Amino acid sequence: MKIVLTGPKCSGKSTIGGRLAEILGLPFIETDSHLEDRYCAETGDRRSCREICADEGEVSFRAREADAAADIAARDWCVVATGGGTMLDPETRSLLVSGSMLVLIKAPVHLLWERMQKTGLPPFLRCADGLSEYQERVRRLYEATAHLADIVFTVTSENEGEAHLLLADRIAEATLRRMRSPSSFGEVVRVTTFGESHGPAVGAVLDGVPPMVEISEADIQRELDRRRPGQSAVTTPRSEEDRAHILSGVFEGRTTGAPICVLVYNRDQDPSKYEAIREVFRPGHADFTFWKKYGIRDHRGGGRSSGRETAGRVAAGAVARKILAERGITITAFAQEIAGVRGEVEDLGFIERNPVRAADPAAAGLMEEAVLRARADKDSVGGVVKLIARGVPAGLGDPVFFKMDARLAMAIFSIGAVKGVEIGSGFDAARMGGSENNDHMRDGAFLSNNAGGILGGITTGADITLRVAVKPTPSIFREQETIDTRGAARTVAVEGRHDPCIVPRIVPVVEAMAALVLLDALEIQSKIGGAG
């Protein structure tokens, strides 16, 4: 990326640009000096822009200016300072601006004019109404560039000494803003989800998947059916069939290496239920925060913050799971606890045979009763999901910031209603002695797994185990106190079709996110190599 600084004559763009380039460790190029260097290389004569223009005339000079700018436009990672001559030409301007961060340096005209008296007026301003001519040129430059600028910085006599430092901060902020793509996740295998609860569709684009992997809509459908609303009495009655449509990236049943787009239409929407609460913030929901952050929100079912967004995750996760299974890695999650009823037995074969997705046959019925009781009481309940990933090789995860536990926690925390993630013995480790918590080793294996399969952010080869705290469903048909968009006191009882407990439906979502993290980590590791 280039940082292009533009501004009127004497705005200080060259001084600021030079200093900025120094702090950023980037080369600094001025379009004028570049033109002069090119002229010198061509003619063997070193002359200033002013002299070249006087000699050759305006038309030829402007052509040289455009050529020099085009040459600079083709470069990357540099700081460029350029003036009105270059930026007022539409073609040159668009060349320079494309792929760059544009900084417009403004200054009060009286300050600029004062400075120009000292540096010497160019010939075209040496006339009786030089100041108004100059003002007009400054106005034209601002008009041509302000709307394109990422940063508009006003230099004053007070801040000019530290302008480059202030600008460096603004550039860092703007770069961060550009790098943000909060609906995408993953490095090599990258998923982007799209769609809102009551829009036409939700889905995902999964990029970075290797070619030749056999995948069908049925593979994806199997997982979507586990997340689908309306699957049993303990989930929302919204009856979406959640049919998977693969739009791209799969040819004759195999991945092509191109981005895989899976679309799921929203069929059973009923936005009318939300009309009465268009202006009201539902307690426990993201209504207030979306409103505060964006100033606009889709009030129908929470829009983007809805659990429906997770259909895209599950679709993408289905592809990841298929690839992982071929590499001997399986991921299984289940309801370990609902409404305080905790299962002790871990019978993984039982999970899909009961509506709450418990692994303990004795606890499953009690959990189900608790969910139905909550619904009858116009309330909701939360719970704990446990996930086990088997067959994960040792060596995945990238210290320090992309440790495997950090990646998994981030992925799972990004799911709505998740309020806690613990790895291995997690919070219990805080109450143990080292003698109890350390996993001893013998004959190349661990004798226990309090670490949850991760040490130092790197997988150990043992099962990855983690637990997820899921809050009770925020939408309940009970009167609750809240405010509306004008800050007025309101009460609300949330009508609509909701899960009295999110746990059974979040299980496949947790698995999907873990699968995406593990596949990404495997692909990253295959690029790094390592001791193995």
Ligand SMILES: Cc1cc2nc3c(=O)[nH]c(=O)nc-3n(C[C@H](O)[C@H](O)[C@H](O)COP(=O)(O)O)c2cc1C
């Ligand atoms: C699979 C899934 C289904 C969900 N279903 C509902 C629901 O039916 N009703 C509801 O109020 N919240 C539901 N949620 C939770 C809300 O989306 C979430 O709690 C809300 O957006 C606030 O975000 P936060 O809990 O992460 O702070 C669901 C979440 C997930 C992941």
